[in-house]
Amino acid sequence: MNSTSSSLKKVVIVAEGTHSNSSTARNLNKLIAELDAVAKVSYVFSFCRSSDIVGVNTERLLTISSCCGGIKKFFANQIKLPIKLSSKSVRDNCDIILFSFGEDLQILSIILYKIYGKKIFIRSDGRPSVHIKYYRPNSFFLRAVYCFIESISYRLSDQVLTECDSMIKEYHFPSNTAVLKLYVDTNKYCIKKPILQRKHDIGYVGRFECEKGVLNFLDSISLLPSTINIIMVGDGSLRSDVELRVQSLRSLGYDIELVNWVSNGRLPDYLNEIKILVMPSNKEGLPNTLLEAMACGTAVIATDVGGIPGILSKSNGLIIGSNAPSVIADAILSLLDGVQLKSMSRNANKYIVEHFAFPAVLEEVKRII
Numbered sequence: 001m002n003s004t005s006s007s008l009k010k011v012v013i014v015a016e017g018t019h020s021n022s023s024t025a026r027n028l029n030k031l032i033a034e035l036d037a038v039a040k041v042s043y044v045f046s047f048c049r050s051s052d053i054v055g056v057n058t059e060r061l062l063t064i065s066s067c068c069g070g071i072k073k074f075f076a077n078q079i080k081l082p083i084k085l086s087s088k089s090v091r092d093n094c095d096i097i098l099f100s101f102g103e104d105l106q107i108l109s110i111i112l113y114k115i116y117g118k119k120i121f122i123r124s125d126g127r128p129s130v131h132i133k134y135y136r137p138n139s140f141f142l143r144a145v146y147c148f149i150e151s152i153s154y155r156l157s158d159q160v161l162t163e164c165d166s167m168i169k170e171y172h173f174p175s176n177t178a179v180l181k182l183y184v185d186t187n188k189y190c191i192k193k194p195i196l197q198r199k200h201d202i203g204y205v206g207r208f209e210c211e212k213g214v215l216n217f218l219d220s221i222s223l224l225p226s227t228i229n230i231i232m233v234g235d236g237s238l239r240s241d242v243e244l245r246v247q248s249l250r251s252l253g254y255d256i257e258l259v260n261w262v263s264n265g266r267l268p269d270y271l272n273e274i275k276i277l278v279m280p281s282n283k284e285g286l287p288n289t290l291l292e293a294m295a296c297g298t299a300v301i302a303t304d305v306g307g308i309p310g311i312l313s314k315s316n317g318l319i320i321g322s323n324a325p326s327v328i329a330d331a332i333l334s335l336l337d338g339v340q341l342k343s344m345s346r347n348a349n350k351y352i353v354e355h356f357a358f359p360a361v362l363e364e365v366k367r368i369i
Contacts, residue, residue: 011040015045044060081108124160124161163180163307204279207236272298295356
């Protein structure tokens with residue numbers, strides 16, 4: 001870190017998010033902490049609730065209200081954000097502007113700050129033109145528009161950043177792409193209970209949505225012995241479908257505990273009661289749950305999507321080629337005997353401590369900023 005605050009580079013952050021979901025705010029807080037350790041975060045513009053964001057003076061935290069969603073929100077914010085960013089106070093306190101957590105397409109703001117002569121960084125969770133096919137599979141025109149805007153925004157940026165090396169290949173990011181990780185609090189997320197002494201054989205932690213493969217997970221349970229103990233933590237639009245399947249499995253003798261969202265403070269305790277965590281997603285970036293579970297020494301079975309293949313290996317987890325119920329079940333059965341679990345638990349924790357603990361991530365941030 002530089003010796004005086006006046007010599008620190010000043011960073012303005014623009015971040016996506018919603019008032020109803022605090023997960024982006026969690027990531028934004030991590031990003032602020034990392035940047036503040038080597039630079040000065042001068043302003044934060046976000047769609048998150050201001051009460052969810054910490055580490056920023058309230059006068060420098062500007063939340064952007066969104067009265068609409070989807071495409072209307074996209075076009076409305078193409079106008080609203082540049083107006084806010086054009087403030088003299090903001091541009092005078094900016095050396096680098098960082099668009100993050102889904103703000104790859106803020107093309108007018110990017111052009112504006114290019115004109116101002118500021119450095120443009122984009123931290124991408126994956127190309128929006130790829131992600132949109134999961135939400136609007138028939139929107140070929142909109143996907144073409146996103147592709148066009150991406151090509152301009154990435155070309156204008158001084159640095160494209162993403163979550164891990166494998167995502168650079170996965171999303172065909174440009175050659176000026178580097179990795180900017182978000183740290184894992186390894187003091188909180190750590191091994192508290194040996195893996196073979198844990199209560200639940202299998203667990204699922206996440207949103208109950210189609211893209212997460214939660215129903216595939218439940219369909220795989222009937223292919224497993226009814227003696228196993230299962231926990232599911234989460235909520236979402238498929239809640240009623242999940243409850244119906246859980247009720248059906250319970251009638252067959254399966255022991256399944258269904259828990260609503262738990263606080264971040266309690267999550268490490270839940271993860272430390274799970275031997276095998278299943279993440280059967282259709283799409284991902286680099287999920288926090290994966291990293292936090294590994295830090296807790298939980299064995300993770302996950303699909304080969306997003307940044308997951310760059311993290312999991314045979315020694316610290318298990319990657320599956322699809323989320324078909326039979327594939328999930330076979331993967332679980334291969335670990336249930338416990339032979340691999342001890343070494344997998346140790347290796348998973350070691351990997352996160354070496355690559356995602358705050359000191360390790362900070363060294364990478366210093367090279368970027």
